[in-house]
Amino acid sequence: MAARTTQRQTRRVDLSTFHRVPLGTWPTPLDTCPRLSAALGATVLVKRDDLGGVGLGGNKLRKLEFTLAAALAAGADTIITFGGVQTNHGRLTAAACARLGLRCELVLTRSVPRSGFAYDRSGNVALDRLFGARLHLCDTDDEARYTAGALASATSVTLPVGGSSGLGVLGYVAAAQELREQLGDQRVDRIVCAAGSGGTVAGLALGGETPVTAVSVSPGSQEKIERTAGLAAEEVGVDQPKLDHVTVDESAIGEGYGVPTDEVWAALRLFARTEGIVLDPVYTGKAAAALVAGVRPGETVVFMHTGGVPAVYGYAPELVVEAGR
Template sequence: MPRRDLLEGPTPIQRLQRVEDALGSSLNGVRIYAKRDDLMSLGGGGNKLRKLEFLLGDAAAAGADTIIATGGRQSNFARLTAAAAARLGLACELVLSRMVPRCGDEYDRNGNVLLDDLFGARIHDLSSGVDSTRFAEERAGELRLVGHIAYRATLGGSSPVWSVGYAACALEIQAQSNSLDIDFAAVVVPNGSSGTQAGLVAGYRALGLDATRVRSHTVLAPAASAIAATVEKANAVLTLLGFGASVGLDDVKVSGSQLGAGYGVSTPAMVKAVRLMASQEGLLLDPVYGGKAFAGLLADISVGRYAAGDNILFIMTGGSPGLYAYASDFLGADDTKALNP
């Protein structure tokens, strides 16, 4: 498939030894590893770059000179699309909508939004209630009239083509698992628009491995909706890759326990998880995706969902610029600074 190289090679897998030490006996013998997909040099890094390799490959095949991306005000996808467009010499327009009940300079002008501007993207800041998909379609039409070829990505970039990046990541994980001689009982990710989990599920199925090892915590939709969307995308990826195999509802494991009040709305468990990772490992989780997923992983361990001796791989999907847009949720949250297993 058409692909534009945006990564520097496989991202490392590291054991979270100090997190394990802090949790102590509450781990019940479970070992936690992190796959550092936040460690990518372009644009601040993050899982969207794996997907953008194929999305921008598709755009290049279509002869596009402009990329139009849609997302929330603090979209990681928008940030990395802008960064990748800058690297590849493409014009970039971002259609940002109000998906989270937050406002003020902290949220509206900081974090990813600041970086969008630095990367040279043209930002369309939509008011609440404006249809971002329709706006992007109309904007693409306007650009065509003046001689440009605009490639319009779906909301958050989620599509079968986009998800191929994490089917490739499944192969990368398996190669690293063999090299490290570590069998991962589960691979844990956040589930937003389902693309990351769908790609991994498709990749595991294509490799003839147990797709139920891929587990997620939804941060956007109710669990049932996230499962259905993941199944649909995973099967579309398998079709794109030419595999006759398919997955069903029983092959996709999604928990809704960390969703809280909704997308982009902080929870006490997320704040604790972010503080734990930062204070023990010096690593940054984002508040919207990774923070909630890591909180879910810790909760699952605490209730005995994993057996003693299990190795669990948590994929760090990046997005740390979003922390600056949520500063007030962490500053002054003194009661969450210490973890009490």
């Protein structure tokens, strides 16, 4: 990759023809981070998608603006969606449904090898209940699919894991356009972003030409990004993007989804102690760990803070120990 790249051949996708309901506070800040940059020997800008909007903010709000608008237009009164026990998508879906007067059914799968009061009752789980969602805990993916099917009705809409449908991806097409406007003439080498269900990275890839480092939080990110980018391309009527400007980085996966490594906790401490920015141990913590390990001297990076901070309380026992190191 060339030493410096810009979004000089950026795709312009017209989103004005799609239903959209306001849920976030846009644009989210693009923070200059001088102390973090000095510590890493590079210029790091943090795009604060953890801030603003309902439900304590996060990247899923951008997706929900499109998916819930379509559901409302179709006459839905109930939203069904999936996730792990500490799902950020579930928490923000519950909050957005509360704002819009929709019932919310969260089908949660015990997909992370964790248990205990903090993980099972605190963090996003407590907020799900606070926002009025009904929770359905399942042990397997098959049980989750069966449960969702039983809940479905003529007036319900089911959203995929992470809200990463073709419509959901449009939220990050819009974010790519927003980021381009904030950067103006400032040149950046790459965007670093956590990759889970693939929709956020797919939107950034479809909406811009700046190289994206997609940091996997679990195996299979390449396939998920390509699939969701294809769905979004169909929605807007453009060709499938080649995604040759997306690099998948699996270095931070560790033992699997929802299992933080020592490097993740170190990255959380670094961001907190240099800039007062709180990351989470599932998504942004892994993306930050990959950034710290792979940053190149003198480069300029935009780090996408996709939110998820409430989940840190689900890891309270480890947080107490790691915060004191």
